[in-house]
Amino acid sequence: METNYLILGASHAGLSALESIRRHDQESSLTIVTAEPDHLYSPTALPYVIAGKTSKGFMDIRKEDYFYTLNANLIKDARATGLDTAKKQVVLNHGIEINYDKLLIATGAAAWVPPVPGLDGVDYFCIRTLEDATVIRKNMTKGDSAVVIGAGFIGMHAAENLANAGLRVSVVETLDRIMPASFDAEASRRIEKVFLDKGITILTGRQVSSAGRSNGRIVLSLSDGENISADLVIVAAGISPNTGFLKGSGINCEQGIVVDERLRTSAGNVWAAGDVAAAPGFFSGSRAVGGTIPCAAEQGRTAGMDMAGDDYVTDYPGNLNMNTFGFFDNFAFSIGNIANHSSQKGSEVHSSDDPAGKPAGSPANNSFWKFVFQDNALTGVSAINCKLDPGILKQLILNKTDLSSRKEAFIKAPLEVGRQLMRELF
Numbered sequence: 059m060e061t062n063y064l065i066l067g068a069s070h071a072g073l074s075a076l077e078s079i080r081r082h083d084q085e086s087s088l089t090i091v092t093a094e095p096d097h098l099y100s101p102t103a104l105p106y107v108i109a110g111k112t113s114k115g116f117m118d119i120r121k122e123d124y125f126y127t128l129n130a131n132l133i134k135d136a137r138a139t140g141l142d143t144a145k146k147q148v149v150l151n152h153g154i155e156i157n158y159d160k161l162l163i164a165t166g167a168a169a170w171v172p173p174v175p176g177l178d179g180v181d182y183f184c185i186r187t188l189e190d191a192t193v194i195r196k197n198m199t200k201g202d203s204a205v206v207i208g209a210g211f212i213g214m215h216a217a218e219n220l221a222n223a224g225l226r227v228s229v230v231e232t233l234d235r236i237m238p239a240s241f242d243a244e245a246s247r248r249i250e251k252v253f254l255d256k257g258i259t260i261l262t263g264r265q266v267s268s269a270g271r272s273n274g275r276i277v278l279s280l281s282d283g284e285n286i287s288a289d290l291v292i293v294a295a296g297i298s299p300n301t302g303f304l305k306g307s308g309i310n311c312e313q314g315i316v317v318d319e320r321l322r323t324s325a326g327n328v329w330a331a332g333d334v335a336a337a338p339g340f341f342s343g344s345r346a347v348g349g350t351i352p353c354a355a356e357q358g359r360t361a362g363m364d365m366a367g368d369d370y371v372t373d374y375p376g377n378l379n380m381n382t383f384g385f386f387d388n389f390a391f392s393i394g395n396i397a398n399h400s401s402q403k404g405s406e407v408h409s410s411d412d413p414a415g416k417p418a419g420s421p422a423n424n425s426f427w428k429f430v431f432q433d434n435a436l437t438g439v440s441a442i443n444c445k446l447d448p449g450i451l452k453q454l455i456l457n458k459t460d461l462s463s464r465k466e467a468f469i470k471a472p473l474e475v476g477r478q479l480m481r482e483l484f
């Protein structure tokens with residue numbers, strides 16, 4: 059089989075690339091491959107499947123006619139198993155060989171499972187696919203307790219859903235606080251308090267050192283000597299980019315596929331985007347997996363434009379941390395550099411737990427915001443239950459807008475002044 063453009067992966071990164079290619083080139087043949095057997099969905103819907111708020115068939119991010127309209131050939135239920143960059147050929151698990159002119163790898167990531175002795179011998183679940191979420195939903199009523207390994211946003215979403223289903227839940231986290239990659243210490247502490255108030259046990263600064271079974275229950279031994287038992291174990295300890303099929307291809311992979319500012323890999327005519335790619339960071343330039351939808355979509359857009367030879371393509375600005383987290387009727391978000399700023403010269407931090415713009419009806423005692431400035435430009439925001447516009451704040455950070463003359467006004471009324479600044483910028 060021959061195709062001009064081949065996209066592996068039909069989720070946020072792959073679909074964004076497809077749309078960018080078609081904006082510039084409607085004629086060339088385009089094939090897109092997904093491992094999913096029927097529906098296309100976002101992994102962000104999976105907590106809602108576990109909670110029973112949605113299910114297969116109600117969460118499609120694209121319908122079949124979308125591909126027809128965009129003159130794209132969708133191949134479902136297929137996985138790339140090999141890549142020969144000299145032949146410009148991808149082999150699928152069914153044995154189908156696809157020759158491409160230009161290839162985008164957007165195969166995302168799988169859950170990373172820590173090498174805990176005994177863990178393979180007990181039934182545990184991860185949350186990455188619809189199948190994972192469906193199996194967890196089926197199993198969560200079979201017992202009365204659960205342990206979640208990992209307190210990132212996937213683990214904390216799982217903990218909330220399991221607690222809402224009536225299970226006793228414990229969360230084990232290696233680092234000394236929850237959601238360490240997404241929030242600053244103060245926001246983490248406040249989010250943790252909400253979970254503690256709901257009866258969830260949070261065990262930070264500890265690792266699961268071994269796993270086994272006793273009296274029909276799973277027993278996890280922790281690094282501090284404590285043993286905890288549970289009927290259900292969820293592993294949410296991180297992600298591992300889906301690069302296995304690239305073995306022997308010569309494509310440079312580190313934590314993910316190494317890409318430059320145009321999402322080009324080390325091989326000619328091959329791009330990579332989304333959770334499979336290690337792209338430059340917005341602040342540091344050092345490469346890492348973005349791990350969020352905004353990063354995947356923006357990378358896909360840049361890669362697609364570059365693949366199609368679109369003159370308007372610009373360099374990918376770099377991975378910018380952006381997380382939104384709804385939990386027990388609270389809403390938190392963080393953008394940019396909120397954790398590692400304190401030692402930098404020219405860095406300034408303003409925070410408040412009585413924000414003027416608190417939305418009506420938000421919990422009176424749990425509103426918080428923190429702004430970080432570097433040389434008078436906004437570089438980071440962390441907020442809980444505040445009436446702020448994350449989209450505007452992200453733009454101010456991306457544009458490195460100089461706020462010297464407006465900083466005080468901005469801190470007093472971030473929503474209004476942020477809107478005013480946007481009107482002036484665009």
Ligand SMILES: Cc1cc2nc3c(=O)[nH]c(=O)nc-3n(C[C@H](O)[C@H](O)[C@H](O)COP(=O)(O)OP(=O)(O)OC[C@H]3O[C@@H](n4cnc5c(N)ncnc54)[C@H](O)[C@@H]3O)c2cc1C
Pocket residue numbers: 066067068069070071072091092093094100101102103104105136137138139164165166167185186212300303331332333334348349350351352354380381382
């Ligand atoms: C439970 C959960 C909640 C999340 N919540 C949020 C959130 O609130 N906000 C946020 O920004 N991010 C969230 N994320 C992260 C976000 O979902 C990912 O960053 C995003 O989906 C990455 O998009 P992607 O296109 O790179 O990869 P994926 O969405 O992982 O898609 C990968 C695609 O590749 C296909 N594929 C895999 N292997 C192969 C192969 N060998 N051959 C061909 N195709 C293949 C898959 O079928 C799929 O189509 C969450 C993730 C999870 C798991």
